[in-house]
Amino acid sequence: MQKKLQSKPASAKLFQKGYPLVEMEAVANPGVLKEEGEIFTLTDSKGAFLGTGYYGKQNKGIGWILTFKKGESIDQPFFDKKMMEAADYRSSMLKSEDTTAFRLFNGEGDGIGGLTIDYFEGYCLINWYSKGIYAFKDQVLAALQKAIRPKGIYQKKRFDEKGQYIEEDDFVAGEEAPYPLLVKENGEKFAVYLNEGAMVGVFLDQRDVRKAIRDAYSKDKTVLNMFSYTGAFSVFAALGGASKTVSVDVANRSLPKTIEQFSINGIDHEAQEIIVEDVFKYFKYAAKKEKIYDLVILDPPSFAKSKKHTFSAAKDYKNLLKDTISLTARNGVIVASTNASNVSDEKFKGFIDQAFKESNAKYSILENYKLPKDFRTSPQYKQGNYLKVYFIKVTAK
Known part of the structure; x- marks a missing residue:
């Protein structure tokens, strides 16, 4: 059952205009949220629907609105649709031989705050910015595979209890990338390392x-x-x-x-x-x-x-x-x-x-x-x- 989160009156207008980040001070009852990754419905003080989102602590936020459409489910088809739309938006870049490193999915700009995916010469690197979005790992991976079929997938967990980067093996699926992986940008080359700490090199x-x-x-x-x-x-x-x-x-x-x-x-x-x-x-x-x-x-x-x-x-x-x-x-x-x-x-x-x-x-x-x-x-x-x-x-x- 979805948690019901209530916006404070002063913040409701922001959400009505499509503001996606839910901040602690914007809601009247943040205590109803218990476990990161929970889906919640956000309403105004009179109970009118504002949006559906997930609980995930990131910087000042406690979650992101995923949809402002009443009745839209946060399920596999939702993630598939967002990922396909993101890939379509960058279709010319996916075909480019001149530039083979770019941002494939950019958080709230592509409809899912707290998640970015970078593309490097056929390989993908997912950045998870909270435990909350990481709870949807299976759905995101499935959607990514369906949208572009990458050669291999890596990840960076940019969170722990203090919101810091978690150092671990970042290889997730597919085939492992060369070390270094050479990518192109406007015809020039960069060496990147997808499994070498928080930074990849560019x-x-x-x-x-x-x-x-x-x-x-x-x-x-x-x-x-x-x-x-x-x-x-x-x-x-x-x-x-x-x-x-x-x-x-x-x-x-x-x-x-x-x-x-x-x-x-x-x-x-x-x-x-x-x-x-x-x-x-x-x-x-x-x-x-x-x-x-x-x-x-x-x-x-x-x-x-x-x-x-x-x-x-x-x-x-x-x-x-x-x-x-x-x-x-x-x-x-x-x-x-x-x-x-x-x-x-x-x-x-x-x-x-x-x-x-x-x-x-x-x-x-x-x-x-x-x-x-x-x-x-x-x-x-x-x-x-x-x-x-x-x-x-x-x-x-």
Whole structure:
């Protein structure tokens, strides 16, 4: 029997408009929910139907609405339909020979919050964001097999009692992927590892930004890539004709991983610079040495902690930009990026403006990017459209 959850009056209008995330403070009786994965019916204070969803603890939420249609069952045909619709929406990408790594299913944007599926050269990687959605593992796997028949399926459980990633063997079904698995993005190659911890080696949401860097911003430029991870931006800059790339990341793994990404694309990694160091320390070093770059890529995690620094995009991005402006040539370009869902587009543009004013510098915004098309979002859930990237020309300093 489905649990009956009652919305507080102030939140009912949001749900009526299609808001999919059920937050603790939005409901009057959260105590009726006992076990993650339970299906509930959400009503307003007068008992009128608002939606049907599942109980699953994720960030601020306690569940997701799966359907706003009264009488629609959450059963195997429901999951089959959602997965088929997601595959149809990306049918051109599934046929592409130029790009073979993309987001196949994007949570609430495709109608099932708490679940994402990435596609890598015929293999699929499922991300489960709560115990609640993981309770539907069999239905999701069956729907995925039916929709696209992947060569193999992997998973990442991004939850435990504290909401952290669970480290375990991630292979689920089918055949195991090569190690590494080589995928293509706009004709270039990336090495990914589907069974090697929480990260696989490339962030798919930056595909359009990497293409722009390669095609329009790198030719004969010196490029600094901060928080470089496995060097994906540096690879595309080098392929775009950069005179030199410098990649900086604190993680020890960034060195061999970046060398690998350069090498599989036929780039001499020894002609590039790969630095394993705290980015904040590098800023100080570069300023002291009066280093100047034509293109600086700034894509920090929304939250990062090193031995001496704690970084929060919501609090510290402006100061990070000020440090970046000092290292950027006049008429040079800064690629300012954040994936922090708690930083609105308006707030982010405010950081940019404040940073330039406080640096006594001037700028113009050349272009900006949001999530690519495969990262489908819900217009009613603006937090899901988290990516904000601005190409900023330093016009005077």
